Amino acid sequence: MKLAKKLALGVALAFAAMTTAAGAADMKIALVVKSLGNGFFEAANKGAQEAAKELGGVQVIYTGPTSTTAEGQIEVINSLIAQGVDAIAISANDPDAVIPALKKAAQRGIKVISWDSAVAKEGRIMHLNPSSNELIGKMCLTLAKDHLDGGKGDFAILSATTTSTNQNTWIAEMKKQIKDFPGLNLATTVYGDDLADKSYREAQGLLKSQPNVKVIVAPTTVGVLAASQAVKDAGMIGKVYVTGLGLPSEMAGAIKSGATKEFAIWNPIDLGYSATQIAYHLVKGDATGKPGSDIKAGRMGSIKIGENGEAAMADPFVYNAKNIDEFSKIF
Amino acid sequence: MQRLFKNREILLTLIIAIMITGFATRAQGFATPASLTNIFNDTSILIILALGQMTVILTKSIDLSVAANLAFTGMAVAMTNAAFPGLPLALLIVMAIGIGAFLGAINGYLVWALQMPSIVVTLGTLTIYRGMAFVLSGGGWVNAHQMTPPFLNIPRLPLLGLPVLSWIAIAIVIGAWFVLTRLPFGRAAYASGGNPTAAVYAGIDIGRTKFLAFVLSGALAGLSGYLWVSRYAVAYVDIAAGFELDTVAACVIGGISIAGGIGSVGGAVLGALFLGVIKNALPVIGISPFAQMAISGIVIVLAVVFNARAEKKAGRIILRDRAAHHQEASA
Numbered sequence: 001m002k003l004a005k006k007l008a009l010g011v012a013l014a015f016a017a018m019t020t021a022a023g024a025a026d027m028k029i030a031l032v033v034k035s036l037g038n039g040f041f042e043a044a045n046k047g048a049q050e051a052a053k054e055l056g057g058v059q060v061i062y063t064g065p066t067s068t069t070a071e072g073q074i075e076v077i078n079s080l081i082a083q084g085v086d087a088i089a090i091s092a093n094d095p096d097a098v099i100p101a102l103k104k105a106a107q108r109g110i111k112v113i114s115w116d117s118a119v120a121k122e123g124r125i126m127h128l129n130p131s132s133n134e135l136i137g138k139m140c141l142t143l144a145k146d147h148l149d150g151g152k153g154d155f156a157i158l159s160a161t162t163t164s165t166n167q168n169t170w171i172a173e174m175k176k177q178i179k180d181f182p183g184l185n186l187a188t189t190v191y192g193d194d195l196a197d198k199s200y201r202e203a204q205g206l207l208k209s210q211p212n213v214k215v216i217v218a219p220t221t222v223g224v225l226a227a228s229q230a231v232k233d234a235g236m237i238g239k240v241y242v243t244g245l246g247l248p249s250e251m252a253g254a255i256k257s258g259a260t261k262e263f264a265i266w267n268p269i270d271l272g273y274s275a276t277q278i279a280y281h282l283v284k285g286d287a288t289g290k291p292g293s294d295i296k297a298g299r300m301g302s303i304k305i306g307e308n309g310e311a312a313m314a315d316p317f318v319y320n321a322k323n324i325d326e327f328s329k330i331f
Numbered sequence: 332m333q334r335l336f337k338n339r340e341i342l343l344t345l346i347i348a349i350m351i352t353g354f355a356t357r358a359q360g361f362a363t364p365a366s367l368t369n370i371f372n373d374t375s376i377l378i379i380l381a382l383g384q385m386t387v388i389l390t391k392s393i394d395l396s397v398a399a400n401l402a403f404t405g406m407a408v409a410m411t412n413a414a415f416p417g418l419p420l421a422l423l424i425v426m427a428i429g430i431g432a433f434l435g436a437i438n439g440y441l442v443w444a445l446q447m448p449s450i451v452v453t454l455g456t457l458t459i460y461r462g463m464a465f466v467l468s469g470g471g472w473v474n475a476h477q478m479t480p481p482f483l484n485i486p487r488l489p490l491l492g493l494p495v496l497s498w499i500a501i502a503i504v505i506g507a508w509f510v511l512t513r514l515p516f517g518r519a520a521y522a523s524g525g526n527p528t529a530a531v532y533a534g535i536d537i538g539r540t541k542f543l544a545f546v547l548s549g550a551l552a553g554l555s556g557y558l559w560v561s562r563y564a565v566a567y568v569d570i571a572a573g574f575e576l577d578t579v580a581a582c583v584i585g586g587i588s589i590a591g592g593i594g595s596v597g598g599a600v601l602g603a604l605f606l607g608v609i610k611n612a613l614p615v616i617g618i619s620p621f622a623q624m625a626i627s628g629i630v631i632v633l634a635v636v637f638n639a640r641a642e643k644k645a646g647r648i649i650l651r652d653r654a655a656h657h658q659e660a661s662a
Binding site (some may be wrong): 112196200205209251253257 | 361
């Protein structure tokens with residue numbers, strides 16, 4: 001363990017040496033992740049590098065501990081302070097434990113933001129959420145609409161348990177926004193308890209008892225997978241579609257079988273891209289990051305900062321047969 | 332005695348028939364042959380597990396680790412399939428049965444050699460096996476697109492009107508009937524649970540019988556591990572969470588005495604089908620998801636109450652007869 005930490009520190013120092021070699025004029029933005037070697041964060045780094053190239057004169061330092069610990073991140077932050085980076089964008093392993101180290105960084109004039117997994121309010125300027133409940137609800141409705149002929153017809157929701165906070169919030173958002181989708185009708189909501197067998201049976205039940213339902217929306221991975229399998233086994237591919245939220249690696253089979261045409265989840269590449277863009281503008285000083293203000297984030301457009309300094313990046317990203325192979329390798 | 336068992340099975344068959352007719356009035360097409368074969372196929376895995384559980388319960392023990400065994404074996408087989416797609420399916424199935432039997436043997440050994448109560452042993456191994464599944468997979472999923480088509484499709488292949496999965500269940504029902512009624516092991520299982528003292532005097536090694544019962548239950552759980560993963564086309568740590576209670580419930584509903592020594596293969600199968608019919612009916616008859624759990628719970632409790640009363644009566648008759656004989660002799 002100790003050795004690993006030392007190695008990580010060594011790598012960080014090597015990075016430092018490399019950065020100084022790269023030229024003093026470059027702006028140094030550190031992308032601190034929960035742990036190295038995780039496909040999701042590798043993808044975020046890809047986005048960050050893209051932003052750096054686009055902005056020019058920016059050096060992205062991609063770093064993090066070897067295991068998902070707050071202690072490891074604190075060491076990494078301290079070494080980044082020593083290197084004199086201009087900004088730190090962190091996906092935190094613990095919202096509170098990293099605050100003292102981040103405060104120290106802020107005192108040295110380093111702009112600190114968090115992304116993906118938040119740091120508590122006092123430790124950062126702002127936090128970038130991959131999406132918001134509102135946008136997720138809207139995305140689920142859009143997905144349902146896109147699977148229906150002419151965007152009109154019945155759909156059903158297959159959720160996790162009746163008490164899942166996330167899913168219930170998203171379903172409430174969907175019900176609130178359904179008036180913006182004329183012709184779209186929510187037939188029923190069923191609960192698969194995030195169990196493969198129960199979700200499968202509930203989806204089968206929907207196929208039998210709700211012949212009008214042409215789309216099943218499942219805002220949970222287990223549900224969306226089980227429903228795809230149920231539709232496939234019932235020979236209903238092409239007649240009933242399944243969509244919702246899931247990870248590309250898990251959903252690749254459902255896309256291949258045709259039970260799902262498209263589904264959504266946040267895109268880690270865009271997330272890394274936006275975090276780097278925001279950090280850049282904060283360092284440049286052309287944005288404050290205060291609640292109520294806007295920050296430009298290149299191709300992602302302008303991101304509005306809301307209450308508690310939290311911002312939502314964008315709609316969840318849509319995955320389909322065209323891009324599934326690329327992303328299923330990443331996460 | 333024999334007649335009483337027969338009666339219970341007839342009674343259970345009647346109740347299931349009444350339930351199906353009742354549900355059919357609320358959900359069109361519930362009683363069609365296609366729907367009924369579907370229910371049988373859906374219940375196949377529960378039937379297989381219930382038969383293993385029944386053998387263990389007959390010997391006055393209980394196996395709470397079946398679902399965890401299923402999860403570990405399913406994960407192991409799925410990962411092997413994903414890593415070595417060239418391996419023939421037959422080998423993977425042998426591997427599943429082998430791993431399952433080995434995990435069952437661990438339970439059996441602890442119960443036999445260390446004389447530990449089976450509920451404690453299997454409660455421990457339940458957690459251990461799930462934990463092992465987590466360690467093995469690192470918390471990752473094995474998804475449909477990583478598994479080979481034969482691995483996924485063979486249990487679904489229709490054969491004489493039924494999927495292969497159903498035929499496997501039927502073969503195991505016949506096998507279990509043969510083992511329990513025609514082989515010395517079967518008689519030993521009934522004897523060592525029904526009257527351990529008499530069994531010892533009759534030269535039956537109770538510990539060995541229990542050990543073999545656990546191995547059998549483990550082997551069936553291992554086979555179910557493969558069947559489960561292929562049916563729902565996904566393997567993750569939490570598959571079949573809580574399913575061990577369903578297997579116990581199926582046994583209890585089917586008239587297998589928790590005290591050991593009483594029960595029949597037909598009873599266990601009907602008990603599993605009883606649960607299967609309810610599980611498949613609840614999603615289609617339009618009952619609020621909030622009420623579903625309560626309803627299935629009430630039905631199980633009612634069945635158990637009925638069961639307990641029937642058992643009590645049986646016990647009294649024997650005692651009374653014996654007492655009567657004694658009185659006659661003394662008079």
